[in-house]
Amino acid sequence: MQPTMGTQQSSLVKEKVTMKKRSLSRWTETVRPYAYIMPALLFFCLFFFFPIGYMIYLSFHDWSLLDLSAMEWVGLANFQEIMLDSDFHLVVINTIIYTFGTVAISLVLSFFLALWLNRQAKIYGIMQAAVFSPHIISLVSVSMLWMWLMDPQYGLLNAILEFFGFPAYTWLADTSSALLSLILVSVWKGVGYNTIVFIAGLQSIPKDIYEAASLDRAGKLRTLAKITLPMLSPTLFFLTIINLISSFQVFDTIYIMTQGGPVNSTNMLVFYIYEQGMDFYNGGIASAASVVLLGLIGVMTFLHFWFAERRVHYR
Amino acid sequence: MKIMGRIALKTGEAVMLIAVSLIFVFPFIWMALTAFKTLPEVYQFPPTLLPESWQIQNIVKAWESGPFPTYLLNSTLVAFGVLFLQILTGVPAAYAFARYKFRGRNLLFALTLIALMIPPQVIFLPIYVEMSNWGLVDTLWSLILPYGASAFGIFLLRQVFMQVPDEVIEAARLDQASEWKIMWRIMAPMAKHVLVTFGLFSFIYHWNDYFWPLIMTNSNEVRTLPIGISMLKASDGGSEWNIAMAGNMILVVPILLIFFFAQRHIIQAFTYQSK
Numbered sequence: 001m002q003p004t005m006g007t008q009q010s011s012l013v014k015e016k017v018t019m020k021k022r023s024l025s026r027w028t029e030t031v032r033p034y035a036y037i038m039p040a041l042l043f044f045c046l047f048f049f050f051p052i053g054y055m056i057y058l059s060f061h062d063w064s065l066l067d068l069s070a071m072e073w074v075g076l077a078n079f080q081e082i083m084l085d086s087d088f089h090l091v092v093i094n095t096i097i098y099t100f101g102t103v104a105i106s107l108v109l110s111f112f113l114a115l116w117l118n119r120q121a122k123i124y125g126i127m128q129a130a131v132f133s134p135h136i137i138s139l140v141s142v143s144m145l146w147m148w149l150m151d152p153q154y155g156l157l158n159a160i161l162e163f164f165g166f167p168a169y170t171w172l173a174d175t176s177s178a179l180l181s182l183i184l185v186s187v188w189k190g191v192g193y194n195t196i197v198f199i200a201g202l203q204s205i206p207k208d209i210y211e212a213a214s215l216d217r218a219g220k221l222r223t224l225a226k227i228t229l230p231m232l233s234p235t236l237f238f239l240t241i242i243n244l245i246s247s248f249q250v251f252d253t254i255y256i257m258t259q260g261g262p263v264n265s266t267n268m269l270v271f272y273i274y275e276q277g278m279d280f281y282n283g284g285i286a287s288a289a290s291v292v293l294l295g296l297i298g299v300m301t302f303l304h305f306w307f308a309e310r311r312v313h314y315r
Numbered sequence: 316m317k318i319m320g321r322i323a324l325k326t327g328e329a330v331m332l333i334a335v336s337l338i339f340v341f342p343f344i345w346m347a348l349t350a351f352k353t354l355p356e357v358y359q360f361p362p363t364l365l366p367e368s369w370q371i372q373n374i375v376k377a378w379e380s381g382p383f384p385t386y387l388l389n390s391t392l393v394a395f396g397v398l399f400l401q402i403l404t405g406v407p408a409a410y411a412f413a414r415y416k417f418r419g420r421n422l423l424f425a426l427t428l429i430a431l432m433i434p435p436q437v438i439f440l441p442i443y444v445e446m447s448n449w450g451l452v453d454t455l456w457s458l459i460l461p462y463g464a465s466a467f468g469i470f471l472l473r474q475v476f477m478q479v480p481d482e483v484i485e486a487a488r489l490d491q492a493s494e495w496k497i498m499w500r501i502m503a504p505m506a507k508h509v510l511v512t513f514g515l516f517s518f519i520y521h522w523n524d525y526f527w528p529l530i531m532t533n534s535n536e537v538r539t540l541p542i543g544i545s546m547l548k549a550s551d552g553g554s555e556w557n558i559a560m561a562g563n564m565i566l567v568v569p570i571l572l573i574f575f576f577a578q579r580h581i582i583q584a585f586t587y588q589s590k
Binding site for chain 2: 030032033034035036037039040041042043044046047048049050051052054055058065068113116123127128129130131132133134135136137138139140141143144145146147148149151153154156159162163188192193196197200245246249251252255256270273274277278283286287290293294297298300301304305
């Protein structure tokens with residue numbers, strides 16, 4: 001077809017355009033937009049769509065990275081195996097606890113931070129930047145820094161606890177506390193992002209609604225519950241989905257800080273996939289677990305677009 | 316009484332402000348302080364706040380503990396290589412999505428949006444197999460090519476291109492400017508602001524990225540900075556934390572500096588998806 005045209009043109013110009021259009025080969029014009037999209041599409045096909053299909057194919061095979069030529073069709077055996085594997089159960093449970101812990105704590109904290117920091121004075125702008133700063137730091141540095149802070153013998157956190165008369169905490173060194181410690185790190189890293197997005201959401205609420213509420217002598221809590229929260233629900237929904245997706249795929253902190261331990265207490269999906277595929281050469285198991293993860297994230301993505309279509313506020 | 320209450324509230328808030336900023340900023344300060352201590356001082360409990368003597372040479376020691384010039388070069392090549400490809404593929408795609416009507420446009424754009432949502436952590440295994448079949452594992456290509464097109468970049472650029480008035484493009488067409496020229500000489504400069512925003516996002520993402528190079532590389536010649544720095548940590552726990560923290564300064568300080576000078580741009584870049 002043709003490029004979209006404006007409306008206000010003199011007839012002379014219009015004529016000229018039509019003449020020019022006729023002289024151009026129609027075929028070039030039809031193909032042009034596809035040609036422009038082609039390079040990007042080629043990359044998406046090679047490194048996104050094809051891999052998704054290929055992964056599903058791989059999950060029905062027994063294979064290993066050691067010898068890619070030896071692939072054996074095994075049907076659903078890989079899925080059966082992970083469904084019966086108690087390690088995989090633990091991995092899924094850990095991932096769920098980690099995800100809900102991180103998302104819940106992070107969203108609640110950032111909501112209150114946003115209410116508090118959503119002000120004009122300069123100090124609040126500086127605070128927003130400070131709270132946001134961990135978000136742009138490499139997870140390598142974040143992980144190593146927090147490993148050092150959480151060192152059970154020489155770490156700063158235990159020094160602070162001791163200073164205030166509390167007993168030292170085990171942090172990453174014990175099965176009872178390692179997962180919680182990882183949650184803490186990811187909340188620290190992610191809360192600033194959520195805060196900034198919440199603040200943007202708060203600022204998009206029309207001021208006159210609040211004016212009307214104050215004319216009606218609505219109390220602060222009532223205004224929060226009846227106006228702010230409902231008006232913020234699209235933001236809240238967006239953040240929930242984005243946070244769920246990013247928590248499902250946690251890897252770097254585990255790999256650097258705990259290697260899934262102690263005794264599998266911090267082993268989660270992507271780390272499990274990595275170990276099975278790259279270390280234990282169980283390609284089939286690893287790709288079956290990847291398909292499970294893809295399913296989870298697929299559901300999240302679907303919900304995201306579904307709600308984006310029919311915005312959630314003004315119920 | 317009311318004034319007293321006000322003052323109490325203000326002091327309370329000031330205390331909160333300091334406490335919260337310490338929680339987020341002090342870990343970085345602690346990183347820097349540790350980086351300049353001697354090893355015996357690092358393993359002192361309770362720890363000292365300021366180093367007894369500032370060991371500036373720790374940074375040099377970290378830098379010389381591995382082939383860091385190579386890591387730095389690789390990180391830079393990958394981050395800029397990816398950005399270059401993403402702009403090269405993104406501008407035409409965004410232009411087509413924004414300015415042409417064609418069969419399948421909505422479907423293709425929806426596919427692009429899906430690519431925006433699925434993280435690479437989910438599909439690294441088949442991509443690894445692909446790379447392995449092509450003999451590209453453990454090369455810089457395996458770090459650059461999978462990120463050659465950015466759904467996010469296309470999405471951002473399309474947004475700007477849609478807002479360019481029709482008259483601008485028509486005028487250029489009447490001047491016999493080719494579509495290619497319109498795209499790069501007229502549209503792209505009009506999206507300068509967004510290109511900078513996107514560039515910062517992409518650069519910081521790939522500069523920081525640990526997962527992908529960990530999967531794809533296993534020799535020093537192609538490793539990037541985050542991998543090199545993570546190797547400063549001993550696996551048995553008895554790490555030289557001062558050297559490790561000094562190494563991390565190499566990774567963190569440039570980003571914090573960019574953040575300091577381009578705060579607005581960066582916050583916008585990283586939170587744009589929310590709109």
